[in-house]
Amino acid sequence: MAGSAGVSSVENVITQAHREEWARLVATAARRFGSLDIAEEAASEAFAIAVKRWPIDGVPPNPAGWLTTTAIRKAIDLIRRENRRDSKQIEAMMIADNGTVRSRGAIDDDRLRLIFTCCHPVLAMESRVALTLRMVGGLTVNELARAFLVQEAAMGRRITRAKAKIRQARIPFKLPSSGDLPERISGVLAVLFLVFNEGYLATSSDSDPVRDDLTAEAIRLVRLIRDLMPEDGEVAGLLAMMLLIEARRPARISASGELVTIDEQDRGAWNRALIAEGHSIVRERVNAGMLPGRYQILAAINAVHTSARDARDTDWAQVLALYDQLIRLDPSAIVALNRAIAVAEVDGPEVALAMVDRLEETLNNYHAFHATRADLRRRLGQRRNAQESYECAIQLSGNTAESMYLLRRRNQSAG
CATH class of the missing domain: 1.25.40.10 (Tetratricopeptide repeat domain)
Structure with missing residues (x-):
């Protein structure tokens, strides 16, 4: 039996694995079995087994591979129990589960498919947000319920209805066509922007005024999409904008709990690492020489604000020029x-x-x-x-x- 320090270390490994591997597990199972229900349950069971076995058996040499194999086998067990496939189909699935490691490109495609499925326009916006945070972000139903101030049962029903609508509408688990991609990616980014905004300035008086858990999750998911779509300027713009806004969070609420506007904030409390990263992305997009989209312009506006050492030094003429560009687009x-x-x-x-x-x-x-x-x-x-x-x-x-x-x-x- 592992000692308490060893158990704590294993728990940290499992927590990190959940953060890094959840979306990949769900995406892989969803591609293979064509069901978000099976994919979600299989991924959950894989981590539940890891919580029980890894502190006793030790962390496997390849945690991601172990989780994938376990999730796939659990998915097959689920199908077998529910008689959703005949014996030949199950046998074919088991043969396919031969330990072959898919390429990074294939895995990335799986995760992109999952994101686009969860953000499909057939779903209401609140359902897209909940389903994305559950399937891609790995938040539990209880965490989602607390995040959006609803009962856990109500949030569970929201996610169940969203998955049922995807199933009933026979939405294929695939990437949009090249012609549909610009519109669909804008919908994905809108979902993540909504999550970030709710964390940046919560809309309910019953919650904390600033929800750093939601802003952090939104940033993490946009980072994931940027890894998968590194050439997309609007993905980069949204990430830069979020980083530059998040950098100011330590100075946004006073000790008495009052909002502090940007002109009154202690700029020494701003997160300089996030500002440097955000500025770097903005410069990268400017140097790309492409016409900027909405999120890139918003990122540039925030770059101007975070470049000023004092509020009085803000280049308002540049801010106005950027808004002139933005209002032509929006x-x-x-x-x-x-x-x-x-x-x-x-x-x-x-x-x-x-x-x-x-x-x-x-x-x-x-x-x-x-x-x-x-x-x-x-x-x-x-x-x-x-x-x-x-x-x-x-x-x-x-x-x-x-x-x-x-x-x-x-x-x-x-x-």
């Missing part, structure tokens, strides 16, 4: 609102407020619209109007840290 009201913030720094708050006012009909239920309007009105000395806007923003904000910040600003504007 002429949404949200982009227009963020562009107005840059306009306020370049052309003054009066010009920016006129732009923001024109967005009222579209963004009246969006807390950031009212927060931006309140700040511009405050800067223009419109105290009563500023207080009204702050009050609207507070009522619409579901984030406790942000609400504390807005309340302080409202009280300051009253003075």
Whole structure:
């Protein structure tokens, strides 16, 4: 029997293996057996057996190979028990399980297929997010339920329904055609962007204001996709943007639990390693000479902000120029609102407020619209109007840290 230190070491190995191998196991089993249910259960059982046996037998020389073989055999056992295949099919599967190691390219294709399957447009966005985090990220149903503040049973049903819809719609476990790939990869990135945003500024007052577990998982999954699609500029852009935003996390919440905006943050607390990596990716994309997409432009905007040693040194003209590029690609009201913030720094708050006012009909239920309007009105000395806007923003904000910040600003504007 291994000692306590040895058991702890084995537990760390299993934890790392789960983080690194879960998606590969599920993807391999899903490709081979054509069922996300079987793939998920087989992968879970493989790790459950590892938890029991490795502390006693020792970690195998090739943990990934051991897990793969165990998962495949468990999948065959599941099929045999449920009579889903006749004896000849089962025999063929067992013969195919001859220990042959697939090439890295084949494994990468499996994981890409899994990601595209989980993010298929036939699923509602909330189902895509849950299924991706379960099948690709390896989060348990309980972890997902806690992450999105629902009951564990409800989250389990959400994932079950998503898998059933994939099965009923007969969605093939394959990569999209070259013609469909640009649209489909944008859907995948949108899912991961949504996961990151929920961690960056949680939308519910019942959760922590910043969820570093979700931001970390989103970054990990984008890193995986970048490993699989290294030439895709938007994948690189999304990763760079996430890194540069995550780098500022240590300075975003005060000791009292209040949101600290970028202009007031202690820049010495920023994670310089993440900033250096994000800047490197942005430079790489600029040097590639390709027309940037949405995520690449957002990454460049964050690179400008994180390049300034002091908020007063921010190159707002460059930020505005980048938003000019972005709004041509994405002429949404949200982009227009963020562009107005840059306009306020370049052309003054009066010009920016006129732009923001024109967005009222579209963004009246969006807390950031009212927060931006309140700040511009405050800067223009419109105290009563500023207080009204702050009050609207507070009522619409579901984030406790942000609400504390807005309340302080409202009280300051009253003075």
